[in-house]
Amino acid sequence: MKIVVAIKQVPERDARVRIDATAKWIDEDDLQFALNEPDAYALEEALLLKEKHGGEIIVVSAGPERVGTTIREALAKGADRAIHIDCDNLAERDALGVARLLAAAIKPENADLLLTGLQSDDLGQGQTGVILAELLGLPHASLILHVEKTETGFTAKRELEEGWFQTVELPSPAALTVQSSGSTPRYATLMGIKRAKSKEVRSATAADLLTEDTPVAILERVALPQKQKSTRMISGTAKEAAAALVEKLRFEARVL
Amino acid sequence: MSGVCVVMEEREGRISRISWEAAAAGRWLGALMNLPVGAAVVGSHTETLAAEVAGNALGKVARVEHPLLAPYTADGFSLALEQLFRAENPDFVVFPHTYQVRDYAPALAARLGQTLIGDVIAIEDGPVFTRQLLQGRLRGQYRHSAGGPCFLSVQAGAFRAETADIGPEEIVLFTPRIDSARIRVKPGAPFRASAQGVDLASAQRIVSVGRGIKGVENLPLVQELASALGAELAASRPVCDNGWLPPDRQVGSSGHTVSPKLYLAVGISGAIQHLVGMKGSRCIVAIDKNPDAPIFEVADYGIVGDLFELVPALTEALKADSNGLGESVQTDAR
Numbered sequence: 001m002k003i004v005v006a007i008k009q010v011p012e013r014d015a016r017v018r019i020d021a022t023a024k025w026i027d028e029d030d031l032q033f034a035l036n037e038p039d040a041y042a043l044e045e046a047l048l049l050k051e052k053h054g055g056e057i058i059v060v061s062a063g064p065e066r067v068g069t070t071i072r073e074a075l076a077k078g079a080d081r082a083i084h085i086d087c088d089n090l091a092e093r094d095a096l097g098v099a100r101l102l103a104a105a106i107k108p109e110n111a112d113l114l115l116t117g118l119q120s121d122d123l124g125q126g127q128t129g130v131i132l133a134e135l136l137g138l139p140h141a142s143l144i145l146h147v148e149k150t151e152t153g154f155t156a157k158r159e160l161e162e163g164w165f166q167t168v169e170l171p172s173p174a175a176l177t178v179q180s181s182g183s184t185p186r187y188a189t190l191m192g193i194k195r196a197k198s199k200e201v202r203s204a205t206a207a208d209l210l211t212e213d214t215p216v217a218i219l220e221r222v223a224l225p226q227k228q229k230s231t232r233m234i235s236g237t238a239k240e241a242a243a244a245l246v247e248k249l250r251f252e253a254r255v256l
Numbered sequence: 257m258s259g260v261c262v263v264m265e266e267r268e269g270r271i272s273r274i275s276w277e278a279a280a281a282g283r284w285l286g287a288l289m290n291l292p293v294g295a296a297v298v299g300s301h302t303e304t305l306a307a308e309v310a311g312n313a314l315g316k317v318a319r320v321e322h323p324l325l326a327p328y329t330a331d332g333f334s335l336a337l338e339q340l341f342r343a344e345n346p347d348f349v350v351f352p353h354t355y356q357v358r359d360y361a362p363a364l365a366a367r368l369g370q371t372l373i374g375d376v377i378a379i380e381d382g383p384v385f386t387r388q389l390l391q392g393r394l395r396g397q398y399r400h401s402a403g404g405p406c407f408l409s410v411q412a413g414a415f416r417a418e419t420a421d422i423g424p425e426e427i428v429l430f431t432p433r434i435d436s437a438r439i440r441v442k443p444g445a446p447f448r449a450s451a452q453g454v455d456l457a458s459a460q461r462i463v464s465v466g467r468g469i470k471g472v473e474n475l476p477l478v479q480e481l482a483s484a485l486g487a488e489l490a491a492s493r494p495v496c497d498n499g500w501l502p503p504d505r506q507v508g509s510s511g512h513t514v515s516p517k518l519y520l521a522v523g524i525s526g527a528i529q530h531l532v533g534m535k536g537s538r539c540i541v542a543i544d545k546n547p548d549a550p551i552f553e554v555a556d557y558g559i560v561g562d563l564f565e566l567v568p569a570l571t572e573a574l575k576a577d578s579n580g581l582g583e584s585v586q587t588d589a590r
Binding site for chain 2: 011013014016017019026094095096097099118121122123124125126127130131133134135139140141142143158159160161162163164165166167168169170171179180181184214215216217218219220221222223224225226227229231232233234235238239241242243245246248249250253255256
């Protein structure tokens with residue numbers, strides 16, 4: 001079975017956010033980057049399927065040079081090879097533009113299964129996997145927790161709202177977007193890290209892929225959030241803060 | 257129709273609450289842009305749904321009806337609405353930002369050469385659409401470039417659902433052409449994973465714990481705080497995903513929506529998916545080490561610091577307080 005996993009490198013969860021001079025994105029200097037968490041779960045599902053059924057895993061990622069470290073991480077965890085779409089202006093494309101780029105790189109692979117995280121921790125649009133399915137003509141399901149191979153395709157456990165689930169059946173080839181819940185992503189082993197160094201990473205530029213990139217949805221400006229409430233911040237030592245909070249909860253908020 | 261079309265969703269035979277919020281967003285957008293506002297309902301039996309919409313919030317309603325539109329499939333809904341929008345050519349299409357919409361609207365928009373502007377929290381003159389980035393730590397303002405319908409979905413709780421004065425009702429039936437071979441995914445019946453052991457929705461006080469607790473071995477800390485407060489213990493998604501607490505204690509879009517008197521969040525940064533489940537609480541207290549955590553934006557009281565020091569101190573302070581209160585009650589009685 002041939003599985004393509006589309007992954008994204010995103011700013012680390014706790015990274016300090018500073019808006020850059022253009023006010024269109026954040027200052028990326030001194031920023032730490034990591035593999036997008038739902039994508040780590042998508043990769044884990046791919047690795048589990050490969051362990052059971054054999055086959056090949058190809059990771060695809062778009063972004064500037066720094067994305068290389070995240071690609072190596074995926075290879076160290078057990079992906080077989082990678083395609084890096086070298087692209088410095090990812091943020092200027094909208095979800096459709098990014099998906100077109102990825103689809104152009106993925107299409108020639110003729111994979112049986114396309115997996116990706118259900119959303120990115122940075123832009124959070126949650127659309128790439130679903131648009132990829134549309135562009136590649138694949139049936140899809142989103143918010144998937146677990147995938148099993150069947151004789152003709154796949155069954156997947158899909159999360160619904162408010163604690164409900166359903167099982168969906170899809171013919172092969174198919175595309176699934178994975179929720180971060182299923183099987184806990186593995187760490188790379190030392191052996192894996194060593195092996196990753198000799199695995200193939202093919203580089204393609206956005207120009208090679210000849211995709212349209214005029215955005216329809218344009219991110220014009222970013223800003224820090226406005227407070228929805230006036231928050232009373234309580235300071236002092238742990239003991240002082242705790243005593244002050246209890247007093248406020250009892251006499252001000254009257255919720256004790 | 258040029259204008260605004262709101263796609264209303266059904267839940268248990270009725271229009272869902274978040275769909276009324278989408279309708280309010282649609283009306284707001286229509287007023288800004290001076291455009292007529294209508295709606296679409298999709299399914300195999302849409303008569304009562306259409307009547308509910310036409311009678312309550314929106315004038316013109318398209319009943320997009322076909323036997324193959326129940327149960328929901330992304331293939332069926334995309335095909336049906338693609339045909340409706342090609343025929344009617346709306347300027348704006350507004351969806352509620354639900355799991356179902358997330359499953360098909362991006363594909364539908366792509367089919368029409370568009371990109372969905374998803375999870376919108378505000379619409380201003382322009383129109384400019386605001387959505388959250390970086391898990392709520394940043395806000396982005398989006399514009400739609402000219403040409404073709406603009407697709408957007410609105411976040412739960414961002415617009416206030418209310419009924420409006422409507423013009424004359426008009427309900428039209430739209431029958432899409434759907435070949436059963438085009439529906440490739442077979443959906444199973446919904447099921448619930450486990451028995452629901454706890455009733456968070458009716459809890460008066462909730463102590464909720466997040467990633468910051470670091471490991472299951474530290475949970476007794478927050479359990480003691482919860483019992484000192486007489487509160488139920490709840491959690492954000494990562495805690496339940498790791499199996500540290502059962503899934504029926506999860507608060508957020510994939511778990512429970514709660515609105516207790518007191519919601520005390522410990523080590524929860526406040527991702528959008530968590531905030532939509534608890535921001536209706538009367539009093540919100542947040543304890544987190546990161547001063548920039550989005551949870552502080554919705555909190556009434558915040559303490560920035562190490563939860564491993566603050567939580568035991570708070571438990572102690574609460575115990576001392578209830579002892580103190582006991583004495584003062586006695587004093588009053590005398």
